[in-house]
Amino acid sequence: MRLTQIVWCALAYLCIGLGVAGIVLPLLPTTPFLLLALWAATKGSPRLAQWLYHHPRFGPYLHAWREQRAIPRRAKGAAIVLMAMSFGMLWWTGVGAMLLVAMALFFCAVSSFILTRPDTC
DSSP: OOHHHHHHHHHHHHHHHHHHHHHHSTTSOSHHHHHHHHHHHHHHOHHHHHHHHTOTTTHHHHHHHHHHOOEEHHHHHHHHHHHHHHHHHHHHHTOOHHHHHHHHHHHHHHHHHHHTSOEEO
């Protein structure tokens, strides 16, 4: 196995771990980590990518994204809440106004993308 494949597989496993943690931790989103894991796995281990895509728990989310570009409502809500909390922490810690404006624009753009995706269960 080449070094690049090892790095891609390590990233995939890290993202799978974060995605699994997101199942039980309400503020940690699962879907983005699983999408990233699938992307990394396709570059490092096609067998791992197939396992993810056909997994009984993760597979439906990955199929929904691939076929409809859909995001589950819970993941949408978690993403919006986390971005709002991140912005609040930046404001509370007193970062510069330019960074606050830049992050507000970035978070608004990401939120609008997320909210315009179709819903899944």
